Amino acid sequence: MAKIEIDEFLKFVRERRTIRNFKTDPVPDDTVEKILEAARWAPSGANAQPWEFIVVKDPQTRLKIATLYADYWRAIYDIEKSRVEDLKHQGFTTLPTGTPGFVNAPVFIVVCADPRTYLATVLIAYLCDGEGGPKATYLKNVANATTLLHLATAACGLASQWVSVDRSWEGKLKSLLGVPHELEIHTIVPIGRPAYKRPGVYRRKLKEIVHHEQYDISRFRSEEDIVAYVRQLRKTSRPNYKRPSGDTWA
Ligand SMILES: Cc1cc2nc3c(=O)[nH]c(=O)nc-3n(C[C@H](O)[C@H](O)[C@H](O)COP(=O)(O)O)c2cc1C
Numbered sequence: 001m002a003k004i005e006i007d008e009f010l011k012f013v014r015e016r017r018t019i020r021n022f023k024t025d026p027v028p029d030d031t032v033e034k035i036l037e038a039a040r041w042a043p044s045g046a047n048a049q050p051w052e053f054i055v056v057k058d059p060q061t062r063l064k065i066a067t068l069y070a071d072y073w074r075a076i077y078d079i080e081k082s083r084v085e086d087l088k089h090q091g092f093t094t095l096p097t098g099t100p101g102f103v104n105a106p107v108f109i110v111v112c113a114d115p116r117t118y119l120a121t122v123l124i125a126y127l128c129d130g131e132g133g134p135k136a137t138y139l140k141n142v143a144n145a146t147t148l149l150h151l152a153t154a155a156c157g158l159a160s161q162w163v164s165v166d167r168s169w170e171g172k173l174k175s176l177l178g179v180p181h182e183l184e185i186h187t188i189v190p191i192g193r194p195a196y197k198r199p200g201v202y203r204r205k206l207k208e209i210v211h212h213e214q215y216d217i218s219r220f221r222s223e224e225d226i227v228a229y230v231r232q233l234r235k236t237s238r239p240n241y242k243r244p245s246g247d248t249w250a
Contacts, residue, residue, distance in 0.1 A: 012154045018160070018162060019160065021243055023194070024104050024192070035109070035156065037152075039149045043141075045137040045140070047120070048119075049117070054177055055107060056107070056109075069188075070099060073100075074095065077092060100247075107191050108188050108189065111185070113141070113183065113186060146186070150162065150189065158191050164186075165188060
């Protein structure tokens with residue numbers, strides 16, 4: 001069984017950070033292939049492997065994708081803006097201008113997946129919502145592959161961003177990239193060298209999230225606790241959306 005030093009592994013797991021602006025320096029094709037190879041080995045329910053990836057390097061296509069994202073962001077801005085100030089997502093404190101910083105990343109990996117692979121899931125999962133049901137299982141499978149893309153990128157000393165694609169602009173993206181109707185696009189992962197210093201990020205402590213033998217009910221969080229938690233979370237995350245360049249795109 002292959003083995004890597006756990007402290008070495010933890011180092012890049014901890015150092016992996018979402019970066020939202022990139023240097024334009026190219027990423028070699030063999031590096032991209034290794035990153036994709038890592039994703040190929042992701043675990044999936046019933047080994048369904050719903051993922052497919054589109055590697056986009058063409059600057060015109062990258063600009064079109066980033067512009068679609070910017071248009072989407074401006075359209076949803078007012079919805080998030082309507083939330084009470086201290087619960088508002090930290091990426092929505094100001095309406096950004098220009099093009100999202102991720103446009104500069106020399107490579108985008110567009111994560112597509114085929115929901116018809118539900119068919120591989122055991123029948124009981126349809127009936128008893130195993131793993132949250134077939135749709136959830138499919139999404140977890142896609143997320144596993146996406147996480148491995150990020151970890152492998154970090155292992156190559158590069159940075160990445162998790163850019164969500166929602167159904168409101170997925171159709172336009174599918175047309176642009178020629179993706180068949182049956183498949184879905186979930187995420188864009190721009191990769192490249194970071195354009196700014198890796199920010200710190202908050203994580204809950206192990207002692208807050210790990211229980212031994214039984215759930216420690218004294219640590220159960222009430223509704224009020226969760227609201228307070230999100231308020232605090234927003235405060236800790238805000239600095240991550242401020243870049244030296246002044247852009248605030250998320
Ligand atoms: C399901 C999911 C969706 C996300 N969507 C976005 C996104 O659309 N834009 C973005 O900039 N970051 C996005 N992120 C990145 C998170 O904001 C980021 O992982 C989190 O703030 C923790 O920071 P870290 O990745 O640096 O540890 C997403 C992450 C996940 C797992």
